[in-house]
Structure formats: structure tokens, C-alpha cells
Amino acid sequence: MDLLTDPTITAFREEARTWLEENKPTEARPHDDQAAREFDRAWQHKQYEGGWAGVAWPEEFGGRGLAPLQQMIWYEEMVRAGAPSTGSFTVALGHAGPTIMANGTKEQQALYLDRIISGDTPWCQGFSEPGSGSDLASLRTRAVIDGDELVVNGQKIWTSYAHIADFQELLVRTDPEAPKHKGITWVVMAMDTPGLTVRPIQTIDGNAHFCECFYDDVRIPLANVVGGLNNGWRTAMSTLSFERGMGYLQSRLTIINEVDKLIEEARQRKLLENDRIAYELAHIRAQAVTVHALGYDGVAATSQPELMSSVNQIFNGELSKSLARIAIEIQGDDGLERTEWNGRYLGSFPATIAGGSKDIQKNILGERVLGLPR
């Protein structure tokens, strides 16, 4: 264990820091969804032109081909600079892209990857269904082969940014007779395909980023299948482990900025003199500092992937919620009015549900790491 002082690392960090200072957007990400889409595209495109999109993506797919270590440094500098996160490109960069790199054909890679990394096409993820949340493999959205097309009927839910995405990574059941993990196919769907209806779901914080997708005889070319027919579960799992590991690191690291802002607010309200609040804030800050250590741990990659990813998911989810809860306490009676902090609280619930609920993560730790019986 050591501090890395290699001059090439220091130089990389300096280069990142300078570029971000000169190029990060100065205006806030807009609230309006269409405007946010264009903001995300412009920011991703700017990073691409500067050579900073996909630091750890292989060079053949337009990335810089560097190691997770440089990826972590880039994230650290993004957070330090207060630069916007990937927003509506999170699925494209974090799941769809890596899945196509690992499982796609040369044609599929040529067709989709360049448009992701260059900031052209946001993606969304059509996985969960009304009857299939934690038990994802029970999904029932049906796809029947008709000539050289799949005909899809069914419904997806919790599809973030479906209303502003260009493509969807979609899981469909292609063999209803096979055991539930064996009859699933991973396919790319263009969001302008006839028969698809997208309806945003308003959440209790007033936002509407999660959507429902309805498929009514949606015809998708068979050529869009990635990783082979009925092999979708394995294809999908290669992305989910990424999502739960380093995938969300950048947005997770930003929490230290939020914590520091809240501590400052508590200081101004003279609440750090309250022992209990000071104690709780100190613990929350210690945990926010630890998010960093878990990033280094991810780079070192010495633990079993399930251990790292589930610990991260549980720890970061609980931290997000603790921060939101102490924030509403700190703002006290001012919280009768909608503020940034109680807005954050109302929006904090997905933290321990989305991407595999904390309960499922605890099953994974218990069964696959500790070896407890199912």
C-alpha cells in the first residue's frame, strides 16, 4: 500500500485539472428534460473532443485506453472541479457501451459505440417490469421471431430517461419454455420504433425521470440482438456488475461536496454546537470520505467483485439517505417550504432501491460472499 507519486500520474492529474478548469460548463444543468438532454450531449461531446470521454474505454472504440487508476483520477478531478456528471449518458457509458464492447459484433460496435462516446446518443435501460423488480429474471415482456425481426409485446418500468433517450438496451423473453434465466435475449431498440409508447412517472420529489415503456407489436431487427438469442441473462449480468462496481463512482464521489455544503449550513445555523448533530455530521463526513477509499479499493481490485459491488451499493445508498435525513433536521422549521434539502430528501429513496435494492445486495453478500444457504 502506498501513495503513487509516479510523475506520469501526477502529469495526468495536472492535465485533467487544467482541462476541466478551462472547459467545464459554467451554467447549471437545466431542469427541463429536453434542455437537459442537449446539455448532457454538449458536455459529453466537449469531453470527447478534448480526449476525456471514456478514459478507460479501449482506444479502438474511441477511448483513451487507460487503466482504472486514471479513470479514478479523472473522476476525482471532475468532482473537485464541480463538473456535471454523465446525466442521461449514464446508461450509455456505463452499461450499454461496455456490454456491446464485450458481447457485440464488429458491426454493432461500429454502429453504436462511436455515437455514445462522442455524445450523440443517450441510452436507457429496459430491464425492470411491473412484476419483475428484484426478481429480474422472471421478466415477461415477450418477443416472437417473425422473419428477420423480433416482435415485442409487454411493459417495462423504472426506465430512467426513456423519454429523452435515442436507444434502449432491452431484455425480452424469447423462449417461454426454457428455465427463467435461459430464455431471455438482450436487444437494442431505437426509441423511435413504431408501437412504443413512453410515459414518464412523476415521483414524490416532483421529477419525472423514471418512465414506463409499453410495447405493442414493436418490430426490432434480429441483427440488433447482442450476445446471441436466449443468452441475454449472461449478457445483462456483464453490465450489472459494472453498474454496481466502478460504474457509479463519479456520482458517488460527489457526495463529499454535498456533505461539506450541509456542514457549512449547520455551522451558520449554530447547530454544530448541538452535540448530537455534530456527532452525526462527523460520522456522515467520515463515510463520505470513505467513498473515496472504496474507489481506491475498486482500482486495486483485490476483493471478489460481488463483495466490492454489493458493499458499495449498500454503503453509498445508506449514506445518501442519512445525508438527506440529517439535512431536513438541520433546516428545521424552514423545511415547511420546499428547499434544495427537503427536495433532496424526497428524491433520496431510489438510493437503496434502484440498480438492485439493498435487500437484494444483502442476499448477494450473504450467499455469494459468506456462503450462507439460500
Added chain:
Amino acid sequence: MIDLKLSDDEKFLQESVRDVGAKEFPLDEGIRAGIDGRKPFDEARWQRLAGLGWFGICVPEAQGGIGLGLTHEMLVFNELGKVAASGPLVGTALGAYVAARAKSDEIAAALIAGQRKAGILVGDLVVDAGVGDLALRVTSEGTELLEITEATPVVSVDEALAVNRVTGTTSLVHITDDDIPSRLRVLVGAYLVGLAETTVEMSADYAKTREQFGKPIGSFQAVKHRCSEMVTRAYTAKAQLAVGAVLANLAATEGIAGSGLLEVASGYLLAMDAAQQNADDNIQNHGGIGFTAEHPAGIFVKRTQVYRHLGGKMSDLIQIALVSPETSAA
């Protein structure tokens, strides 16, 4: 940017301490202490540990130590925590380091060689040291190594450790180097993480074999999820403490003042919680047998009650954690 991979010599040290620790500190000893009362201090064992160099890990070779870094020492204390090792381990190792810093080479040599030992002084209570021994007092103002001239035994919360109320001391060494509190927290924190890790193992082992309603209790989510929460606490505390150790070590090797202060305090806060909560949950997982004196689960509860006080005042930790410096990691 910090590399958390263990180097070959870190791995080697970790494994050798693990082997020796399991042999020298069987859990049964803690159980017997709880039932029959504490046995006299095991002088022969102390000599064997001293012979392995464990009390001089970070003391420069020129002053009789091994000259390794704080991450090495952290690994040693993590392994000692896993077996709930007794004796004034932290006080003696850190005491030797402090004496060496102050150029009191004779005191350092005596501690490293196991001829003298030093307990950590908390208020006027000292753990595992009596009249004629040394006591190490670490505060944010400075660090002092004292000789205990007068002390009376009190009933210890943990029967395997002796606690004395100190009424007379002579000051031997005093330094104001501000990285000593962090070094103390790394060692105590590593020990606490070790306690937390062993309780995870104990709970998981028991949950696999103990059956109720015709199946192992580990198949019930109430138990399974509690075990998973225990893993999460131990894992996150360990990662953060390691980052803290790397940075705190730079205060000594590179002269970077205040290096790792926040990171170590953060790791220590997590380690305290992990040890405390895990010890508690471990008993719940075991049911009735867990709170009997014949079961080792109680050792981890009691040891945590002692060690959580050794790393400094909670008010200091809160102050450090709430200061807003640049987030670390050059």
C-alpha cells in the same frame, strides 16, 4: 492516488502474524479469564512476541527497530485484533516509536526487547500496565511517556485486560509531534477492525450450521442480512483506515504536517462503529448461547468496550471530521 494492493513484504508480514497470532492467543484464554478471573501476565509469551520484532515495526533500524512503515504496523495490529490478543500491545509499540522519535534510545530499546511495557493512559486509567511499567498519554496537545510510580487496580470491564487507576507518575519523554494521535488511531482502529472481522466469521459459521425449523438459520433473511451488514461495516472501515495509514505515514517519511488526519479519524470512527455494532449483532445471531460466559462472542463485546476508548476523545474526532480541508489524496 493511493494504491491499496498489499506489497509482497506486507503480505508476508500479515501471514506470519496471522499464524503466530492464532497459536499465541487462543480464544479459550479470553473465555477462561471471564469465568475464572485473569491469569497473571504471560511474561514468556511477551518475550516471544518481542523476539519477532512486533514492538519495533516502525522504529528506524539504527535505533533497534525494523524500520517499516505504518501500513505494515497496521496489518500487524489488524491480525492481533482478529484473535483479540491481550497485553499492552499498542502502548508498547507506539511507546517505542515515540521514545525513538525523542532520541530516548534506551527506553525504545527496552520496549522493543520486551524488557519494559507501556499501557495506554486514558484519563487516570491505564490498560495492562502497573507500577514500574510505562504509560503512554496521547492528546492533541502532545504525547508523553510516563513511568507509573503509584497505581491501584480497578475491576476491569474486560477480565482479560488489567486496568489500573494511576495516582503517581514520573515523566520520561515528551514530544509535540502532531502525527502521533493519527498513528495511535491507525493501530487501535486496525485492532477494532480485526475484532469486527472475526465476529463476521463467527456469525457466518454459526448461521451455516445452527438449524431451526429444519434449516440453517443463515437461510433466513433476518439473520443473513444482519451478517451482510456486518461485512459492510468491517469492509468499509478497513478500506478507509488503510488510506489513512498510507497518508499518516507521510508525516514521518516526507514531513507532510497533518497528512492523513481527516482520513485516519474517518477510518477510526467507522472502525469503532464496526467493532461495536458487529459485536452486538454477533450475539444476536448466536441467540442465548452468545451471551454466556462459555462462549467467545462476549470477548469481542468486552474488548471493544476497552479499545474504543484508546484512540482519543470523541470530541477531538468530531472536530477533525467537521473541519473542511481540501479532500485529501494528492
